[in-house]
Amino acid sequence: MTSISENRRTAPNPPVDLAAGGADTAVSAPPRRRRPRGVGWRMRLEIAALTGPALIVFVAFVIFPVVLAAYYGFFSWAGYGPATDFVGIQNYVTILQDGPFLDALRHNAMIAILSLVIQGPVAIGLALLLNRKMRGQSVIRVLIFVPYVISEVVVGLGWSLMLQSGGAANGLLDKLGLASLQQDWLSNPDVAIWSLLMIITWKYVGFAVILFLAGLQGIPEELSEAASIDGASFWQVQRLIVLPLLGPTVRIWAFLSIIGSLQLFDLVYIIWGQYVSSIAGTSTMATYMVANGRNAGSYGYGNAVAVVMFLISLTVALFYQRFLLRRDTAGAITGGKS
């Protein structure tokens, strides 16, 4: 098992550092082209024409807003006219001392960790199951992705109707004779965050399964076949051959899942709204940002919260990258078939 994963690491793609300078290795194997003098300008023109539109839109609407947020974060600003009331780091001091923000941060951390712990094993199991040849397989594959395709608004509305105290969930428990299990699923602070986790799992596990299925397809079938000819059972094959080879895909998914958890907004805001979420114990940094920034008319403060979220995400991303993804991210995310 170790030897396989070792091989895998040294195999087709060199280790790459995704965020930092590693990107030049990530796209390191483009076709070398002879460049006769005199046509250089023509190639440069082509490159500019090809990358120009994407680059302009991306810089203007992704990079620039983040820079703008950093700037406005130092002001107390109601969102209209030029920002003149410079308050230095006061916004940041307020944020880091504000109980509701720290609560939200704690909820984010809890959601991030528990999403990994719950969704990871479930999704790997489902992907292995769906990767087998079985009758009705293609139908099941489509069905399991249905929650991922449905919008957060629909999911939020549907689940909040089902989970409200007079809703279908309690009704069903009553019919099953389990009335003692009835709960205030959404408003009881001890239960609400678990309801949220259940909804998140239901909604996003399909995405993990999609990624894992794609990863499984990249594993040569000969390996498992050879092993099963040598007498390995189905589960031995999965555990000793398939899972180690799926490692890079799992680590990418975990990365995306953590970042997604830190930015969670839609579901919480739709189900609990901006005020209830902090009482029910499901508020997140993003709902805090919207409630205390835009909705409160304090745009400077909202921008400062955005910057804090950005820095937390960046730190987590860099750490994750440094310690977990370094060996194989680029292999899985970028290098592809080089």
Next chain:
Amino acid sequence: MSTLTPRASTGLVKPDRHTKRSLGGPAIYFLALILIALTLTPVGYIILGGFRTNSEITLDPSGFPISWQFGNYIDVLASNVFWRQVGNSAISATVTTFFVVVFGLMASFALARYNFRGRGAMYAVFAAGLMFPMTVAITPLYILVRNLGLMNTLGGVIIPQIAFALPVTIIIMVPFLQAIPNELQEAASIDGCSRIGFFWRMVIPLSKAGVITVGILAFIASWNSYLLPLFILSDEAIYTLPLGVQSFASQYSVDTARVLAFTSLSMIPALVFFSLFERKIVGGLTGAVKG
């Protein structure tokens, strides 16, 4: 078909050589059935609820429709509001998808097949975008869109959506385009085909699977997008479906059955779109997420 699990077969029969191909035992099907039930119950609740009356829903929230009411669905389908929102969502999603694919494919082609200074840095910039979803930038984005005078226009939603969909698109497309054999390009160039001609005649047809994947992802993301329209669109006439569903739900909060009918109709397009292309998506991601 082999109904024996490999474990049960040891000692009696030789281990099943075709484990992976076997149709699996009844346990697998049972598991699959539970899975489908868990996945579909909430969706079924929404769809079936639209066929019930409000008093049925209040008395027995988890029941099936007793007398099938089509009125809720017919009302929604006959309302201008619903179709206007479908129209807004369709425009927004189609235009977004078109530009994401065009811009993304062009940039990926340059990143994958041209050798130029700053290529690595440019790729790193796009890849870094993957780490930061829209949530972080939403407040300044709102200010930017407002300063551009795009508030309450679909353009104000579409342009940022294109920008935020580019990182995923480029990360999926670059490996695809790199995989096109160099010999093909050389052959084309011997035949007098320029780099750009090669792009039009060879690259676009060859990268179809990748294009479909990124196109679907962009379409669904745009169709379901909530946060950005929430900030940019405040005029009901320009609402997209997610905003419309939410405002309908708060407006008719007593009329649960009608809300459920509205909700279930709103999710049909993305579902149809996805199920048509599901196979292609898994295929398209395989290039990007090669395990």
